[in-house]
Amino acid sequence: xxxxxxxxxxxxxxxxxxxxxxxxxxxxxxxxxxxxxxxxxxxxxxxxxxxxxxxxxxxxxxxxxxxxxxxxxxxxxxxxxxxxxxxxxxxxxxxxxxxxxxxxxxxxxxxxxxxxxxxxxxxxxxxxxxxxxxxxxxxxxxxxxxxxxxxxxxxxxxxxxxxxxxxxxxxxxxxxxxxxxxxxxxxxxxxxxxxxxxxxxxxxxxxxxxxxxxxxxxxxxxxxxxxxxxxxxxxxxxxxxxxxxxxxxxxxxxxxxxxxxxxxxxxxxxxxxxxxxxxxxxxxxxxxxxxxxxxxxxxxxxxxx
Numbered sequence: 620x621x622x623x624x625x626x627x628x629x630x631x632x633x634x635x636x637x638x639x640x641x642x643x644x645x646x647x648x649x650x651x652x653x654x655x656x657x658x659x660x661x662x663x664x665x666x667x668x669x670x671x672x673x674x675x676x677x678x679x680x681x682x683x684x685x686x687x688x689x690x691x692x693x694x695x696x697x698x699x700x701x702x703x704x705x706x707x708x709x710x711x712x713x714x715x716x717x718x719x720x721x722x723x724x725x726x727x728x729x730x731x732x733x734x735x736x737x738x739x740x741x742x743x744x745x746x747x748x749x750x751x752x753x754x755x756x757x758x759x760x761x762x763x764x765x766x767x768x769x770x771x772x773x774x775x776x777x778x779x780x781x782x783x784x785x786x787x788x789x790x791x792x793x794x795x796x797x798x799x800x801x802x803x804x805x806x807x808x809x810x811x812x813x814x815x816x817x818x819x820x821x822x823x824x825x826x827x828x829x830x831x832x833x834x835x836x837x838x839x840x841x842x843x844x845x846x847x848x849x850x851x852x853x854x855x856x857x858x859x860x861x862x863x864x865x866x867x868x869x870x871x872x873x874x875x876x877x878x879x880x881x882x883x884x885x886x887x888x889x890x891x892x893x894x895x896x897x898x899x900x901x902x903x904x905x906x907x908x909x910x911x912x913x914x915x916x917x918x919x920x921x922x923x924x
């Protein structure tokens with residue numbers, strides 16, 4: 620039993636005869652008769668009272684008519700729902716990010732929501748090291764990371780080029796300096812994030828190469844906490860430049876050049892190569908690419924693999 624058979628069955632009921640149903644469906648009367656015969660063979664009972672010229676339904680026909688109507692209506696609703704998703708009048712976009720990469724996503728999501736307000740967006744906070752695996756396990760459509768994943772099964776797109784920024788409170792002696800050297804920095808107390816990262820390791824190794832020790836007496840759970848603690852005069856910090864733009868503009872924090880610790884950070888969007896992205900996810904990537912062309916500067920859209 621398929622939907623085409625049920626449509627023909629309902630057409631005969633609606634039009635009142637096999638010939639009228641054939642005309643309505645742009646088919647021949649023998650074709651409609653054969654379709655109904657196959658349907659009756661499958662049901663095992665006659666559906667129409669052949670003795671009646673008005674094509675009255677048998678008991679079996681009456682029962683099937685009710686369910687056939689429901690099935691056809693359900694199909695129409697399903698097709699309408701799929702059309703909504705295809706045209707982004709509905710749907711869901713799930714992104715995996717950590718505290719830092721979420722900052723990059725905000726302006727992109729602002730534009731995405733403007734264009735597609737009916738798509739539900741969920742940004743799931745995840746440890747950076749777990750994001751590639753979450754994407755591969757289909758826990759998220761797209762992941763945002765600041766490192767190049769080792770997995771060849773992922774497509775990786777560089778979308779933003781950031782850098783580490785050395786910041787101090789306005790009251791600090793360095794606040795009046797244009798730049799500082801690593802020897803001076805070895806005497807400072809750095810406020811660090813409690814979750815280590817490849818960039819922290821690079822900074823530590825830079826100090827070690829100079830036979831210096833990086834002092835990190837305090838670790839905080841969030842970048843926001845680090846910024847506030849430093850602004851209160853409790854030390855200095857190396858933070859992603861994107862995360863301190865507002866505080867530097869307000870002079871709540873002072874950014875000072877530290878040439879020895881100048882490291883670029885690349886933001887990437889990743890998703891499975893073999894997966895078919897949802898319409899919502901494809902639209903998000905299109906927004907990112909378009910916004911990168913408009914914003915330029917540190918924004919990019921470079922497919923790595």
